[in-house]
Amino acid sequence: MKRDSRLSSVLHALLHMAERDAPMTSEQLSRCLGTNPVVVRRTMGFLRRAGIVASDRGQAGGWRIAADLSAITLRDLHVALEEPGFFAIGHRNDTPDCLVEQSVNAALDQTLAEAEALLLRRMGEITLADLAKDFATRFAARRQQVEDWKNGA
Amino acid sequence: MKRDSRLSSVLHALLHMAERDAPMTSEQLSRCLGTNPVVVRRTMGFLRRAGIVASDRGQAGGWRIAADLSAITLRDLHVALEEPGFFAIGHRNDTPDCLVEQSVNAALDQTLAEAEALLLRRMGEITLADLAKDFATRFAARRQQVEDWKNGA
DNA sequence: TTTCATGTAACTTCATATGTTACGATTCGC
DNA sequence: GCGAATCGTAACATATGAAGTTACATGAAA
Numbered sequence: 001m002k003r004d005s006r007l008s009s010v011l012h013a014l015l016h017m018a019e020r021d022a023p024m025t026s027e028q029l030s031r032c033l034g035t036n037p038v039v040v041r042r043t044m045g046f047l048r049r050a051g052i053v054a055s056d057r058g059q060a061g062g063w064r065i066a067a068d069l070s071a072i073t074l075r076d077l078h079v080a081l082e083e084p085g086f087f088a089i090g091h092r093n094d095t096p097d098c099l100v101e102q103s104v105n106a107a108l109d110q111t112l113a114e115a116e117a118l119l120l121r122r123m124g125e126i127t128l129a130d131l132a133k134d135f136a137t138r139f140a141a142r143r144q145q146v147e148d149w150k151n152g153a
Numbered sequence: 154m155k156r157d158s159r160l161s162s163v164l165h166a167l168l169h170m171a172e173r174d175a176p177m178t179s180e181q182l183s184r185c186l187g188t189n190p191v192v193v194r195r196t197m198g199f200l201r202r203a204g205i206v207a208s209d210r211g212q213a214g215g216w217r218i219a220a221d222l223s224a225i226t227l228r229d230l231h232v233a234l235e236e237p238g239f240f241a242i243g244h245r246n247d248t249p250d251c252l253v254e255q256s257v258n259a260a261l262d263q264t265l266a267e268a269e270a271l272l273l274r275r276m277g278e279i280t281l282a283d284l285a286k287d288f289a290t291r292f293a294a295r296r297q298q299v300e301d302w303k304n305g306a
Numbered sequence: 307t308t309t310c311a312t313g314t315a316a317c318t319t320c321a322t323a324t325g326t327t328a329c330g331a332t333t334c335g336c
Numbered sequence: 337g338c339g340a341a342t343c344g345t346a347a348c349a350t351a352t353g354a355a356g357t358t359a360c361a362t363g364a365a366a
Binding site for chain 3: 002003004005006035036038039042056057058059060061
Binding site for chain 2: 353354355356357358362363364365366
């Protein structure tokens with residue numbers, strides 16, 4: 001199945017934006033993400049409508065984060081993107097007459113619902129601030145690595 | 154997103170087979186599932202290769218369950234079908250150079266991995282025998298309902 | 307030997323995520 | 337005001353993958 005990568009994309013974009021003071025244009029973001037400015041506008045539009053980012057037109061325009069990093073969770077982004085569901089598996093018929101199919105649906109639905117609840121809970125616990133911190137750690141580690149390499153050479 | 158419904162389909166098929174003594178043909182199963190005999194053969198082929206069902210050609214041939222109902226779990230079926238993953242969301246680039254993207258991937262992967270582990274655990278606890286029992290309960294309830302309706306009329 | 311069934315390749319169809327083109331609307335600097 | 341930069345969005349193109357379909361080979365039983 002073709003997986004929806006918009007959540008990953010907007011996270012990537014938001015963290016890049018968080019590293020800067022000035023707004024970033026769709027064109028800049030599209031280069032970060034390896035995609036197209038129109039795709040960026042289309043996807044970020046969901047976040048704008050959810051109040052997570054704001055956009056300005058004209059020169060010196062672009063996208064900026066409109067909320068506190070520690071107040072934006074992965075769950076918020078998932079909801080904002082209106083992602084239709086987490087799962088690549090499902091059943092064909094939502095309201096079957098066949099009792100056998102009803103048993104099958106009930107078992108699958110219950111199992112998937114439990115996993116979905118876990119996902120939503122966990123995603124509600126992870127904020128953009130957490131990711132930015134994780135990035136800072138990685139960045140420091142790489143900088144140290146480069147430093148070591150320079151000294152060794 | 155187009156969801157993979159093969160797990161649902163084979164469960165449906167297996168429960169119908171469990172209700173009978175004789176083998177069922179692809180044609181019969183396809184009518185139960187509202188699909189095509191070739192699709193049934195293609196999908197059930199995964200279960201045959203996993204030893205969960207057996208098939209016989211020729212007259213009086215068809216499909217039969219080759220293991221104990223209480224020994225077949227949803228997880229076994231999921232694995233047998235070689236379903237590529239549970240999730241409809243994911244990230245675009247598996248081995249990014251960008252440190253920001255690495256942070257994003259790490260966070261998403263960890264969250265999804267946790268949910269996947271839960272799913273596999275739960276699916277490993279549910280057997281075909283459990284579903285057959287649930288079906289029996291629903292069947293009895295409906296029979297009672299019909300009985301009541303007859304008496305009332 | 308005929309009939310019925312599976313096994314499988316090849317192709318079609320359909321849904322949908324993503325990419326692209328085009329153009330209108332808005333804002334800024336001059 | 338004018339022109340450049342930028343978003344907003346419609347319309348269309350492309351790619352991927354699940355499921356459906358056709359065709360035919362293989363094997364088993366009456």
